[in-house]
Amino acid sequence: MLVSYRWLNEYVDLTGVTAKELANRITKSGIEVERVEALDRGMNGVVIGHVLECEQHPNADKLRKCLVDLGEGEPVQIICGAPNVAKGQKVAVAKVGAVLPGNFKIKRAKLRGEESNGMICSLQELGVEAKVVPKEYADGIFVFPSDAPIGADALEWLGLYDEVLELSLTPNRADCLSMIGVAYEVAAILGREVKLPEAAVSENSEHVRDYISVRVEAPGDNPLYAGRIVKNVQIGPSPLWMQARLMAAGIRPHNNVVDITNYILLEYGQPLHAFDYDRLGSKEIVVRRARTGETIVTLDDVERKLSEEHLVITNGREPVALAGVMGGANSEVRGDTKTVFIEAAYFTSPVIRQAVKDHGLRSEASTRFEKGIDPARTKEALERAAALMAKYAGGEVVGGIVEANAWREEPVVVTVSLERINSVLGTAMTKEEVAAILSNLQFPFTEDNGTFTVHVPSRRRDIAIEEDIIEEVARLYGYDHLPATLPVAEAKPGHLTPYQAKRRRVRRYLEGAGLYQAITYSLTSPDKVARFALETTEPIRLALPMSEERSVLRQSLIPHLLEAASYNRARQVENVALYEIGSVYLSKGENVQPAEKERLAGVITGLWHTHLWQGEKKAADFYVAKGILDGLFSLLGVDHRIAYRPAKRADLHPGRTADIWLDGTVIGFVGQLHPATQKEWDLKETYVFELALAELLNAESEAIRYEPIPRFPSVVRDIALVVDENVEAGALKQAIAEAGKPLVKDVSLFDVYQGDRLPDGKKSIAFSLRYYDPERTLTDEEVAAVHERVLAAVEKQFGAVLRG
Amino acid sequence: MKERLYELKQEALRRIDEAKDVKALNDVRVAYLGKKGPITEVLRGMGALPPGERPKIGALANEVREVIQQALEAKQAKLEQEEVERKLAAEAIDVTLPGRPVRLGNPHPLTRVIEEIEDLFIGMGYTVAEGPEVETDYYNFEALNLPKGHPARDMQDSFYITEEILLRTHTSPMQARTMEKHRGRGPVKIICPGKVYRRDTDDATHSHQFTQIEGLVVDRNIRMSDLKGTLREFARKLFGEGRDIRFRPSFFPFTEPSVEVDVSCFRCEGHGCSVCKGTGWIEILGAGMVHPNVLEMAGFDPKTYTGFAFGMGPERIAMLKYGIDDIRHFYQNDLRFLRQFLRV
Ligand SMILES: [Zn+2]
Secondary structure, eight states: OOHHHHHTTTTTTOOTOOHHHHHHHHHHHOOOOEOOOEETOOOOOEEEEEEEEEEEEEEEOOOOOEEOSSSSSSOOOEEEEOOOOOOOOEEEEEEEEEEEEETEEEEEEETTEEESSSOOOOOOOTTTOOOGOOEEEEEEEOETTSOOOOTTHHHHHHHHHHEEEEEEGGGGGGGSSHHHHHHHHHHHHOOOOOOOOOOOOOOOEEEEETOOEEEEEEEESSSSSEEEESSSSOOOOOHHHHHHHHHTTTTTOOOHHHHHHHHHHHHHHOOEEEEEGGGSSSSSEEEOOOOOTOOOEEESEEEEETTTTEEESSSSSSEETTTEEEBBGOOOOOOOOOOEEEEEOOOOOHHHHHHHHHHHHHOHHHHHHHEEEEEEHHHHHHHHHHHHHHSSSOOOOEESSSEEEEEOOOEEEEEEEEEEHHHTTTTOOOOHHHHHHHHHHOOEEEETTEEEEEEEOOOOOTSSHHHHHHHHHHHHGGGSOOOOOOOOSSOOOOOOHHHHHHHEEEEEEEHHOOOOOOOOSEEEEETTTTTTTTSSSSOBSSSSOOOOGGOEEEOHHHHHHHHHHHHHHHTTOOOOOEEEEEEEOOOOOOTSOOEEEEEEEEEEEEEEEEEGGHHHHHHHHHHHHHHHHHHHHHTTOGGGGGGEEEEOTTTEEEEEEEEEEETEEEEEEEEEOOHHHHHHOSSSSSSEEEEEEHEEEHHHHOOOOOOOOOOSEEEEEEEEEOOOTTOOOOHHHHHHHHHHTTTEEEEEEEEEEEETTSSSTTEEEEEEEEEOOOOOOOOHHHHOOOHHHHHHHHHHHHEOOOOO | HHHHHHHHHHHHHHHHHOOOOOOHHHHHHHHHHHHTTTHHHHHHGGGGGGGTTTHHHHHHHHHHHHHHHHHHHHHHHHHHHHHHHHHHHTTTOOTSOOOOOOOOOOHHHOOOOOOOHHHHHHHHTTEEEEOOOOOEEHHHTTTGTTOTTTTTTGGGGGGGGSSSEEEOOOOOOOOHHHHHHTTTTTOOOEEEEEEEEOOOSSSSSSSSSSEEEEEEEEETTOOHHHHHHHHHHHHHOOOHHTOOOEEEEEEETTEEEEEEEEEEOOOTOOOOOOOTTTSEEEEEEEEEEEOHHHHHTTTTOOEEEHHHHHHHHHHHHHHHTTTOTTTTHHOOOOOHHHHGGGOO
């Protein structure tokens, strides 16, 4: 809502309060003033001039040479490029020395050899937004009414010595979509009176019922429909002050009748529509839902298909307006209109919202109906409009109002006690303070022993319950006066849940291990949605996606992590190590909330470690990724329950991928990207992993129990075993540990060899075995016996032989 | 003879002094103190002296021997010391060469902000509640006093999946969910961080996915002044002692009264700067007293219980705290961006 300071001053005395101060006070008490704009934009030296002569410029086709009387001294010659400049016009002239917006100084000049002493201005040149400039002046200079005084300050006549406050209204404050509504708000803030406009009409002796009847067939959508006939109007421009106010409020002036309806819309917040009575094509108005297949050509010359969800104004046969949104072209007020039917109606929000949505039409009128108007002011607005049409369009108001009125004002009475106000706010207000605030709001009330009974005026439809009154009191009392306290309650300590605490430890571990935390989008494209997923379902698709790229909910974190890696690589960051903890979304059927499962995923590519001047350089590989996971499993105390098993998964290298098992369940995988997939994301050798985080974090980890530190020396024996190349080191190690029980305490692999010194198809794997008995020092014989047993076991199971 | 001994002493001391290494020093030792050395020789020749002289010369010879011996030892120690020093000097390294790097990663800046805020409220007795990102229309809107057809819920602004299911547009659904779990009995004291989604085109200030932190306290006798005190405490812990807050009236369907909360600018101490756009204040929170309809729908009696709720955007806080200028940075995962958030 754009509010002219000077216009507002007509309803509330703003003496002593500048526009800036007013803006601050309005903002502090609840309605944000986004900006205050001075319409004069630093201009000066612009006067009303009279074009005495106007002839073609001798050297330029598009220029005119004008002689202009500026009301002082000799008339001056001005060269003007506007196509509409003509002899006899009253125009805005920026004199030599004048300043226009943007600190543009007007100087004496020569244009194609002809002297020019100033500039004849368009409204745009005077800082008026092009979209509100009247159409006839849109491509040329502005022309004042012929009675405008020569030499007078043009900016004053155009109402540009004014400031406009732009209010940003929350949906509950639709009452401030009108000057009168804003006036009540400002009056409450300043503690001043509201002066309402004059709405008295003088009628002729005829009666409206002889002209028109009204029938509403959809009273739910249209509880109140009222109208008046104004005859013998003369269509022409509206008074300049009215045009200026409309432009300041962001509305383009058209003609006196249409401008008056818009003026009333701004003043009362009541949208009106003016029909050309003679073009209505009947003597009746019927308001009803449209019929499927019906159409209407609206004022903007667009043919619109209607349905039963839309409300229309008809002449009994066909629609003449899309109710509350836009009039029909067939009954539009034109230059030759003689008799006007003014409609003032209350349309309810849902039916208007539907029409706005279906037709993509949002207007000043529809916005107000959507947010809710005050039906108690509908007829008053109609009266004022008729009065103004009589005054400014030379009309004659036909006696009486035609109406269909099913609306009954429901009184809203709210009671609230002083004690409740103070206990909700934490304040110590007195009865008198609360009473003063209610009086300033002009809410009628009674007070009995600290209990206020408030009769809420219909203009404040947002107020219905006790809390609404408390809020009004609080905002006008001023939140700066609210004390700052802390809740008085037993102090129970806060905490993270065990899951949350563990998840934080996982984060810190991964970061300590060298991974950066990424956060990627949950929405992805259908072609990526199920790739890499540990578990898939029918994708969950948005009803109305903004793009295909973000149309379904992800089932794995890896695709977007690969995108991040690729994004980095494209920016010369080749070494990437990222992890993410986030949800994937698995459908449980239509219209049911999906399962949201937390995953932990990572991507590693490029060099893992470099320390070049000492000759160290290590590219990321499978074992780097696996090592990080190993550490994680140890941290969570599940390492002994984890197994890696070779696996084949789409998009992953078939020989370099392992499923990760926790007890008997696959909880994740780690692997190298398949070369084709790598290429697709424009990556080099890349490793990824993804784990089901909840399964991992919820796995019971054994409580820590101290084990005595060894008191006796242990014995270490190394063995190198030659086996077939397809024997898994993990299996071999397990067999050794098993066979060595209970004396073999640790088995660690320290070498793998395959090459010239071994037969084809063979490899050697070397382990270090630590023998230990907590009760005593082992003898060589005891160790040797177990060692033999181990060798026998691996020979039997794997055909392993000691490497000679 | 006396002269001869003095001479020998001077000569030996000179040669000790001249010795450049342990070997040269050994030569001196053998030359002067050896069995065939000149001092021994002098002692042998003592027989030619009158008996009265002998003890004197003997004593003198021993004294000379002693002096030489000591000089030798001192020199020996000195040479050894020099040897060690030479060896260490040869082992010197360039300490300005780079150390072997330890790999470091760090949390995402949003996680840093969220965890900091979580900890801060945990310190004030809150617990952390998390909930589904794919919500029902009921919890996302209706339970928050936004019935179907309410102007503040525009279909166009939300990512619906079906008529009843959508991506949550705020973390507020956790208010209703948590209260329901408490079955009408306070106190409730939670904060809920999480991802939320809006139908916005991504640009420097908008993101279709972002994060929010919601706070909720419901108990008997919770006052709006408690909200002010709590948020002031929070602002001071997050942005520094000396911060102040102010409430500006606002509107949210699920709170009443509703306010927007500004914190005095931490950059300019309220004098006005580019961060606060010259106002001295920065808007960081929306808050208010829980609307009685919300309490009632979640099973709390609004006559007995009151509560406050607040919500804030970690993106905005991170942008303010670290001077980040574009919200898209948070979701691009550019390492050149992420790496800047290592320091604690
Ligand atoms: Zn500042």
